[in-house]
Amino acid sequence: MQYVKRPFSQGTIHYPDDTTGTITLVKAGIPEDAPWSICAYAHENANFPCDSTLDQLYDADRFEAYRELGEFSVEQAMSWLTKSSRGESHPPALAEPDVTVSRHPAPKGRRPVAEASPQ
Numbered sequence: 001m002q003y004v005k006r007p008f009s010q011g012t013i014h015y016p017d018d019t020t021g022t023i024t025l026v027k028a029g030i031p032e033d034a035p036w037s038i039c040a041y042a043h044e045n046a047n048f049p050c051d052s053t054l055d056q057l058y059d060a061d062r063f064e065a066y067r068e069l070g071e072f073s074v075e076q077a078m079s080w081l082t083k084s085s086r087g088e089s090h091p092p093a094l095a096e097p098d099v100t101v102s103r104h105p106a107p108k109g110r111r112p113v114a115e116a117s118p119q
Contacts, residue, residue, distance in 0.1 A: 004029035
């Protein structure tokens with residue numbers, strides 16, 4: 001099983017009107033500090049949390065593992081946002097945003113496109 005540093009990524013989004021905001025992406029990944037029940041399920045199920053979307057027949061254990069991972073990941077992201085808004089520090093490896101996103105106006109008749117660039 002491979003661990004992720006954190007199950008979310010945050011950065012700054014820049015809009016054409018010169019306003020900015022924070023963008024957060026939460027993705028299924030298991031950090032080392034995940035609850036033991038998530039880690040135990042992952043050790044028993046090699047594809048977790050990357051099961052194919054073609055396989056949508058979830059038993060109770062699989063459903064609960066994904067639900068718990070989602071809840072844990074969102075709680076981690078919200079905690080990060082809360083600390084950032086209070087000006088509290090983060091561990092050095094996680095202190096910088098992962099990406100900066102610029103939103104460009106779309107050509108007439110097309111949807112706007114957001115570009116992400118690593119920092």
